[in-house]
Amino acid sequence: MEERILKVEDLKVYFPVKKGILKKTVGYIKAVDGISFDLKPGETIGLVGESGCGKTSTGKALVRLNPIHEGKVYYNGQSLTELKDEEFNKLRPDIQMIFQDPFSSLNPRMTVGEIIGEPLKFHRKNEDVTELVIKYMELTGLRKEYLKRYPHEFSGGQRQRIGIARALALEPKLIIADEPVSALDVSIQAQIINLMMKLQKELNLSYIFIAHDLSVVKHISDRIVVMYLGNVMEISPSKKLYSEPFHPYTKSLIASIPVPEPGKKGKREFLQGEIPSPLNSPVGCKFSTRCKYADDLCKEKRPILEIVEGEHQIACHHWRKINNVE
Numbered sequence: 001m002e003e004r005i006l007k008v009e010d011l012k013v014y015f016p017v018k019k020g021i022l023k024k025t026v027g028y029i030k031a032v033d034g035i036s037f038d039l040k041p042g043e044t045i046g047l048v049g050e051s052g053c054g055k056t057s058t059g060k061a062l063v064r065l066n067p068i069h070e071g072k073v074y075y076n077g078q079s080l081t082e083l084k085d086e087e088f089n090k091l092r093p094d095i096q097m098i099f100q101d102p103f104s105s106l107n108p109r110m111t112v113g114e115i116i117g118e119p120l121k122f123h124r125k126n127e128d129v130t131e132l133v134i135k136y137m138e139l140t141g142l143r144k145e146y147l148k149r150y151p152h153e154f155s156g157g158q159r160q161r162i163g164i165a166r167a168l169a170l171e172p173k174l175i176i177a178d179e180p181v182s183a184l185d186v187s188i189q190a191q192i193i194n195l196m197m198k199l200q201k202e203l204n205l206s207y208i209f210i211a212h213d214l215s216v217v218k219h220i221s222d223r224i225v226v227m228y229l230g231n232v233m234e235i236s237p238s239k240k241l242y243s244e245p246f247h248p249y250t251k252s253l254i255a256s257i258p259v260p261e262p263g264k265k266g267k268r269e270f271l272q273g274e275i276p277s278p279l280n281s282p283v284g285c286k287f288s289t290r291c292k293y294a295d296d297l298c299k300e301k302r303p304i305l306e307i308v309e310g311e312h313q314i315a316c317h318h319w320r321k322i323n324n325v326e
């Protein structure tokens with residue numbers, strides 16, 4: 001049995017920039033520029049970073065909604081990148097994606113029953129799916145009386161439950177949730193996160209939970225992958241990341257989480273400057289233009305992800321010096 005449900009190795013997702021009437025490729029938007037991480041069965045990885053750092057592009061590449069420019073993706077030891085479309089289609093139910101906006105991702109002309117049942121009809125032809133649809137509605141906290149209602153009749157939180165039920169109906173093993181709670185009120189966010197944690201235990205799911213806010217992923221994640229401009233900066237067990245961030249970028253992300261007690265002041269390191277364009281990103285460390293520790297080495301050479309200890313990894317030339325590690 002493979003101990004990793006997913007392995008991502010040096011994944012690159014580039015979007016060509018075309019110009020002129022001949023539509024010549026004049027450059028690439030390097031949305032994801034060589035990232036590596038893995039996921040254990042039943043584990044939750046929180047994928048975080050500022051807007052535009054490539055989180056959605058990563059998620060979509062894993063389900064073939066984005067082309068992979070380079071790199072490898074293994075699902076249960078099987079190379080997804082080398083699978084033909086028809087072989088990949090057989091695996092498709094296993095890996096499901098949930099999107100941020102529960103409204104636009106649900107067809108307004110279909111009833112809840114039809115929405116949840118639609119993928120089932122495709123994958124389980126000739127079966128009466130109503131019973132299954134009701135099972136998944138109840139599992140996600142939706143009453144079966146809602147079966148014939150339309151998406152506009154539901155609140156944001158309920159709509160996200162519909163989205164989750166639709167994904168679950170295919171009995172996936174891995175769910176990529178792209179900012180599933182970002183569009184919801186804070187009180188509702190916790191309900192959906194708790195629901196996802198409950199479902200994970202009951203159905204033995206593995207999650208990639210995408211968010212741009214570190215506070216959102218804190219409770220649900222076992223490990224956190226911090227991305228910046230298409231690169232991974234740090235991977236750390238969740239607790240350690242919050243208590244002892246090592247990467248200068250992670251330090252500033254943690255510092256920007258609002259402090260619950262007003263008046264409490266700590267040593268806070270806020271981010272300076274703008275995130276560079278992914279069309280023309282720094283040659284060396286992608287964070288070098290905003291990092292107060294950056295020197296010539298950082299500007300010239302991209303740091304590779306190295307192991308700090310156990311499952312804690314970092315991509316920074318100077319992490320030892322910055323954190324007083326011998």
Ligand SMILES: Nc1ncnc2c1ncn2[C@@H]1O[C@H](COP(=O)(O)OP(=O)(O)OP(=O)(O)O)[C@@H](O)[C@H]1O
Pocket residue numbers: 015029030031049050051052053054055056057058212278
């Ligand atoms: N289909 C596309 N064509 C061209 N560029 C794209 C495409 N999709 C994404 N990009 C670019 O790739 C970069 C990464 O985008 P992505 O949506 O993956 O970021 P993100 O981390 O999910 O951001 P957000 O937090 O705002 O959702 C951005 O610069 C974006 O403009």
Ligand SMILES: [Mg+2]
Pocket residue numbers: 055056057178
């Ligand atoms: Mg996104």
